[in-house]
Amino acid sequence: MIYREAGQFKTTYASDQAVFPIAQDRVVVGLAVVAAFVAPPLLADEYWLQAVLIPLLVYALAALGLNLLTGYAGQLSLGTGGFMAVGAYAAFKLTTAFPQLNIILVFLLSGVVAAAVGLVFGVPSLRIKGFYLAVATLAAQFFLIWLFNKVPWFVNYAASGTITAPPRSVFGVMVAGPTATSQARYVTALALVAVGAIVAKNLVRGRVGRSWMAIRDRDIAAEIIGVRPLRTKLLAFGISSFYCGVAGAELVFLYLGSAETLAFDISLSFLVLFMVIIGGLGSILGSFLGAAFIVLVPIFLTNAPHLVGLVLPVALQKEMELMVFGGLIIFFLIVEPNGLARLWQITKEKLRLWPFPH
Amino acid sequence: MRSRTVLIGMLAAALVAGPLLAAAAAQPKEMFIPLLVYRTGAYAPSGIPIANGFVDYFTLLNERDGGINGVRVVWEECETQYDTKQGVECYERLKSKNPVLVNPYSTGITYQLIPKASVDKVVVFSMGYGNTAAADGRWFPWVFSFPTTYWSQASAVIRYIGQQEGGLDKLKGKKIVHVFHNSPYGKEANTTLETLARQLGFELTLLAVDHPGQEQKSTWLQVRRINPDWVFMSGWGVMNQVAVKEAAAIGLKMDHFIGNWWSANDSDVVPAGDGAKGYKGATFHAPGTAFKVHQDIVKFVYDKGKGGGGKKEDMGTPLYNRGVVNAMLSAEAIRTAMTKYGNKALTGEQVRWGFENLNLTEPRLDQLGMKGFMHPIKVTCEDHEGNGPILVQQWDGKRWTLVSDWIAPMREVVRPKIEAAAIEEGKKLGYTERDCAKEK
Numbered sequence: 001m002i003y004r005e006a007g008q009f010k011t012t013y014a015s016d017q018a019v020f021p022i023a024q025d026r027v028v029v030g031l032a033v034v035a036a037f038v039a040p041p042l043l044a045d046e047y048w049l050q051a052v053l054i055p056l057l058v059y060a061l062a063a064l065g066l067n068l069l070t071g072y073a074g075q076l077s078l079g080t081g082g083f084m085a086v087g088a089y090a091a092f093k094l095t096t097a098f099p100q101l102n103i104i105l106v107f108l109l110s111g112v113v114a115a116a117v118g119l120v121f122g123v124p125s126l127r128i129k130g131f132y133l134a135v136a137t138l139a140a141q142f143f144l145i146w147l148f149n150k151v152p153w154f155v156n157y158a159a160s161g162t163i164t165a166p167p168r169s170v171f172g173v174m175v176a177g178p179t180a181t182s183q184a185r186y187v188t189a190l191a192l193v194a195v196g197a198i199v200a201k202n203l204v205r206g207r208v209g210r211s212w213m214a215i216r217d218r219d220i221a222a223e224i225i226g227v228r229p230l231r232t233k234l235l236a237f238g239i240s241s242f243y244c245g246v247a248g249a250e251l252v253f254l255y256l257g258s259a260e261t262l263a264f265d266i267s268l269s270f271l272v273l274f275m276v277i278i279g280g281l282g283s284i285l286g287s288f289l290g291a292a293f294i295v296l297v298p299i300f301l302t303n304a305p306h307l308v309g310l311v312l313p314v315a316l317q318k319e320m321e322l323m324v325f326g327g328l329i330i331f332f333l334i335v336e337p338n339g340l341a342r343l344w345q346i347t348k349e350k351l352r353l354w355p356f357p358h
Numbered sequence: 359m360r361s362r363t364v365l366i367g368m369l370a371a372a373l374v375a376g377p378l379l380a381a382a383a384a385q386p387k388e389m390f391i392p393l394l395v396y397r398t399g400a401y402a403p404s405g406i407p408i409a410n411g412f413v414d415y416f417t418l419l420n421e422r423d424g425g426i427n428g429v430r431v432v433w434e435e436c437e438t439q440y441d442t443k444q445g446v447e448c449y450e451r452l453k454s455k456n457p458v459l460v461n462p463y464s465t466g467i468t469y470q471l472i473p474k475a476s477v478d479k480v481v482v483f484s485m486g487y488g489n490t491a492a493a494d495g496r497w498f499p500w501v502f503s504f505p506t507t508y509w510s511q512a513s514a515v516i517r518y519i520g521q522q523e524g525g526l527d528k529l530k531g532k533k534i535v536h537v538f539h540n541s542p543y544g545k546e547a548n549t550t551l552e553t554l555a556r557q558l559g560f561e562l563t564l565l566a567v568d569h570p571g572q573e574q575k576s577t578w579l580q581v582r583r584i585n586p587d588w589v590f591m592s593g594w595g596v597m598n599q600v601a602v603k604e605a606a607a608i609g610l611k612m613d614h615f616i617g618n619w620w621s622a623n624d625s626d627v628v629p630a631g632d633g634a635k636g637y638k639g640a641t642f643h644a645p646g647t648a649f650k651v652h653q654d655i656v657k658f659v660y661d662k663g664k665g666g667g668g669k670k671e672d673m674g675t676p677l678y679n680r681g682v683v684n685a686m687l688s689a690e691a692i693r694t695a696m697t698k699y700g701n702k703a704l705t706g707e708q709v710r711w712g713f714e715n716l717n718l719t720e721p722r723l724d725q726l727g728m729k730g731f732m733h734p735i736k737v738t739c740e741d742h743e744g745n746g747p748i749l750v751q752q753w754d755g756k757r758w759t760l761v762s763d764w765i766a767p768m769r770e771v772v773r774p775k776i777e778a779a780a781i782e783e784g785k786k787l788g789y790t791e792r793d794c795a796k797e798k
Contacts, residue, residue, distance in 0.1 A: 051450040055443070149540055149566070159549045159779070160489065160542035162469050167788040178473030178787055256446065258469045260542050262569055263442060299447070313667060314437040315397035315406075 003351040019201055022352075036190055041183040049182035050255075056295045057189040058250045061196055063275040063287035065243025070273070071281035072204050073236035074216025075125050079118075079137035080244050080272045082144035085264035086114040087245025088252040089154045092163040096156055103168040103176055107192065107249045114245020115238040117144070122237025126230055129219075141269055145261045164258040176253040185254040192250065196243060201284050203239070212236055213282070244272075278332060280339025289340035293332075298325055389426070389703050391416070391433045391688065392452035394445055394463050397667070400570035401440035401595030403625040404677060406667070408463060409435065411681020413666025414659050414673075418651075419689055421658040426692050427701040440595065442466040449474070458709040459483050459688060465543035468501075473787055476500040479706035481713055483691075485684045486511075486619060486642060490546055493743035494780030495714065496791050502713045504687070505642050505735050505746030508546035508618070509775065510767030512590070514748045515616055515640055516554050518765050519588050530559035533586040537577060537593070537601060540566040544592045547618070551590075553771060571597025578604040589615045598626035606633025613638060613752065623677040627753045635755045639676070640748045643683050643732040645758035647674035650727030651682065676751065676758060683732060690726075691716045714739055714797075733764055739794035743776070745769055 008023050010016040020026045040053055062084060069075050090110035095103060121140040128136050148154050155161050167177030174180040175188045203209050211232045214222035223229055252259045271294060279290020301321040305312050312320070336343050393412060396405035416431045425431055434455070436448035445467035449460060459481035462468045468488035475482045482488070482501045490509045492501035506514075519534070520526035536551055538544030548564055555562035563584055565577050571593065578601075581589060589610060593601055598621045605615055613636040617626070622639020630637075652673055660670045672678060695704050695712025704712075716737045723729055735744040750762035784791070 045454070047450045047454060051447040149568075159545060160465075160469070161545050162466075162542045164469070164473075164783075164786050166786055178477055256442065256470060257473050259442070260466055260469075262466065262541055265569065303451075313397075314395060314435040315402075315667075318398045318437040318439070 003348065003354065005352065017205075019205070033194060036194075037187065040186060046182055049186050052295065052299060054182065054186055054189055054255045056291055057186070057193045058247055058255050059272065059275060059295055060288045060291040061189075061193045061250065062244050062247035062272045063279065063291045064193070064196055064200055064284065065240045065247065066272050067276045067279075067281065067283070067287045068200060068204070068212070068243065069236050069240035070276055071283065071286070072209055072216065073212035073233065073240075075122075075233060075236060076130060076134040077137040077237075077240070078134050078266070078269045078273065079121060079140035079144075081264040081266060081268035082121075082141040083114050083118055083241040083244040084248030084251060084268065085144055085148055085261065086117045086241075087111060087248030088259060088264065089148055089163065090114065090245065091249035091253060092165075093154065093156075095166060095168060099166070099168075102170065103253065104170055104188070104192075106168075107246050107253075110249045111242040111246040114248065115242040118237045118241025118244075119234055122234050122241075125233045125237065138266075141266055145264060148261050160260075162258050162260050163252060165253040165256075168253070178257065189250055189254050192246060196246070197284055197288075200243070204284070208232075208235065216282075274329070278329065278339055280341030283339065283341035285344060286339050286341030289344070293340065297328060301325060387425075387428070387703060388430045388432045389692065390452075390455045390457050391431060392449070392455070392457045392460055393433050393435045394438045394448050394461065394467060395435045396438050396440045396463070397435075398437060399439040399441075399595075400572070403599065404595050404620065404623065405440065405463065407623065407625070407672065407675050407677035408681040408684070410666045410668035410672065411678040411683075412461070412685045413681075414655050414668075415651075415682045415685035415689070417659045417664050417666060418655050419685075421662065421664065422654060426689050427696050429692075429696075429701060429703055431689070438464065438467065440464050440466075442470055446470050453478060453480070458692070458704060458706045459713075461485070461684060461688070462488070465489070465546070466541060469542060472498065472501055479710075481691075481706060481710050483684075483688060483713070485680075485687060487543065489542075489783065490776060491779035491783040493741070493776050494784075495739050495742040496794055497780040497784035497789055498742070499714075499792060500710060502691075502737065502742045504716075504737050504742060504744035505733065506748065506767065507743050507772075507776070508543075508592075509550040509772045510743065510745060510769075511618055511640055511748055512547040512550040513554060513768035513772050514765045515590055515618070515750075516551070516558070517768060518616070518750055518762060520558075521762075521765075523587075526558055532560045532588070533563070533584060534560050535563045535565060535581055535584060535586040535589045537565045537567060537581070537589060537591045539571060539592055539594050539597055540568045543594065543620075547590075547592055550772060550775070553775070554768075557771070567593070567597055567601070570595060572600055574600050574604050577601075578608050581605070581610065582608045587614065591615070591617045591621050593617065593621040593626075598623070599629040602627055602634050602637055603630040605637075606630050612636035616640065616750070619676075619680070619748070622751060622753075622758070624675040624758075625677075632755060634753055637753045638761070639751050639753075639758070641676055641680075641751050642746055642748050643679055644730060644749070644760060645674060645676045645679060645751055649729070649731050651686075651731070652727075654727055655682075679731075686726060686728065687716070687718070687735075690718055690722075713737060714742075739797045745773075 003024055005022055066080050069077050087110045090113035091106050094109055095106045124136045125133050155163055165176045173184050175184045211227045214227050215232050275290035275294050278293050280286025301324055395409035420430050438445040438448055449471055457480055461483050462471055465487050468484045471482050484503050488503050490507045492498035493503045493507050520529055551562055567574055567577055591601055615637055617639040619640045627634035627637055659665055691713040692709055694716050695708045699708045718735045720734050733746050735746055737744050747764040747766045749760050751758040752761045
């Protein structure tokens with residue numbers, strides 16, 4: 001019903017190849033983006049913004065980056081945490097060295113630094129494939145974290161080895177540091193992730209994305225039809241690391257406020273990988289759904305006993321949370337191995353044919 | 359199809375109902391204190407006894423005295439697993455209940471909360487942990503780290519080693535190894551040790567152990583190769599027991615192995631069995647249950663079946679007692695604030711005044727049933743550390759016994775460094791120095 005497309009004629013190639021070919025999609029997505037910009041800053045309280053929505057956006061951006069690499073280009077990576085750390089430490093070094101530099105520009109530059117590092121660690125992907133590549137990227141994870149722990153220059157010789165986000169503003173509004181409101185942080189994170197998603201969506205449906213998918217589906221065949229593996233794979237590593245780097249900088253500047261290397265350890269790499277797998281490999285929407293699942297479900301499980309008036313000891317509650325969360329992941333993967341994005345796709349197909357689904 | 363429908367339904371429920379909260383504001387005659395605890399994960403061996411001690415003391419106050427001057431203390435535990443992200447989530451969640459002070463129980467989480475708490479008007483009480491630079495109250499009015507800090511502790515431990523060697527001048531040429539948890543917490547002592555190594559001429563080697571510290575073979579092989587005269591350790595959680603076992607395995611002289619106050623609990627030495635005999639640890643209060651406060655806890659808490667998760671027999675471990683001390687200091691600071699603002703539920707700002715003007719004297723400790731349990735403290739506007747002395751305790755295979763008198767930290771070394779670091783750290787956060795002369 002709501003998805004009835006009768007009357008929508010496509011008279012040009014441009015309209016047929018649009019990002020959202022169906023008019024309803026355009027309206028819904030447009031409204032959703034506007035709502036995301038307007039509603040939470042006005043309605044949500046500090047807890048929602050600071051502990052739920054901002055981490056959600058940061059993780060979504062990281063998942064988006066990893067999805068480009070793993071979902072679209074088929075290169076399995078466990079170095080996400082390391083690349084995010086590069087972004088975070090680069091942003092810290094840049095903004096402390098050049099305090100006048102606009103913080104958004106700092107985020108983007110730190111993404112560029114992360115991309116450069118990603119290129120270096122992407123080189124083995126030319127020879128190594130699949131699980132073996134995962135192990136090679138694991139080396140990136142451990143090396144980078146070790147490096148930031150070992151060399152005090154990265155933390156400006158702070159005795160504790162912690163990086164702290166200094167106060168920074170954009171157009172006169174504080175977005176980082178202790179006095180920045182969570183509304184300002186949220187809007188900044190949302191703007192970055194929105195732009196990131198639009199760029200990613202256009203990348204994957206263009207020439208670059210198609211060459212990534214060709215490599216993913218059968219690299220030898222791709223090479224035969226003229227896709228250059230070196231350039232394509234390295235490009236995937238570079239762009240993916242750029243997204244992860246920006247996400248890492250956001251993690252420190254917009255979400256945590258200060259961080260140590262432990263915040264970027266191997267568990268973060270796995271977390272982002274799980275987001276991509278649960279959300280849907282090779283799907284932009286899936287990155288958001290996966291991040292939402294991983295961020296929201298544990299919080300829901302933590303608060304659920306309170307909502308029904310059940311008071312449990314915290315240790316028992318935490319262990320139950322882990323068990324239920326693990327169980328849910330298995331359940332979801334059995335019911336829908338292609339991820340949450342596929343669920344939405346199926347729902348949409350059915351709605352388009354409603355009331356005569358087959 | 360069916361299972362998919364269930365799936366979609368569940369997703370929608372999780373997304374919508376997710377973090378909905380029943381944020382009940384504290385009652386007028388109650389004060390809310392959030393407890394960030396870790397009773398699960400790699401740090402649970404350290405986290406459980408502290409949380410139990412804390413809860414038991416507050417239960418005692420409520421049961422025996424009806425709260426602090428008639429104002430009941432209410433609290434809620436939140437599990438952080440010693441993880442900064444979960445800690446921030448906990449803090450943000452419990453903030454809606456109007457807390458007056460927060461005990462992060464983690465140096466990493468303390469770093470997160472220092473910038474937030476001053477904006478939210480919540481006192482950060484990081485007792486013997488956290489950011490040492492924040493001990494300068496002129497730059498960090500909302501952060502308190504008394505009775506003492508990591509830097510003071512490191513200097514006091516060196517003084518103790520000097521005493522054992524027959525004078526600080528005898529340390530020249532001695533080899534001292536610092537084995538530390540590779541995190542902001544573990545690194546805190548390094549700068550002080552480096553300064554003292556230069557001044558006193560001992561050879562310092564810093565060996566990092568990565569989180570969570572279950573694998574330390576290579577670290578202890580290095581220790582064996584160095585063959586140090588003394589080993590000092592800043593460990594936490596599961597790292598401690600592994601380190602003590604490894605040290606015993608390489609045949610280190612255990613009475614030349616000193617843990618800091620977070621590395622000397624029963625749970626750290628029991629797994630190593632007889633190998634741990636002689637292991638020493640720093641502390642700022644006595645171990646054991648030979649104090650009136652413990653009798654009261656048994657009488658009013660455990661005998662009434664209101665224990666905070668532990669058993670009566672688990673009382674008296676160093677970390678349990680630390681939880682008790684932490685709760686007592688919080689309560690006494692609130693009591694101090696009540697002398698000025700009256701016996702009612704106070705705000706964060708009023709409690710902050712109480713912390714800053716806390717003067718815990720020997721007679722007061724006696725009244726609290728803690729005679730000989732800890733050293734008196736006086737907090738001032740400039741000095742949020744109190745510069746408290748430490749004790750050294752030793753494990754005899756069954757229990758901890760005190761083997762030293764109170765050892766004063768080297769204030770002349772530590773304080774100038776704290777003041778310099780406070781300026782640096784404070785400026786990073788955009789703080790300004792306040793004038794303590796105007797605070798009276």
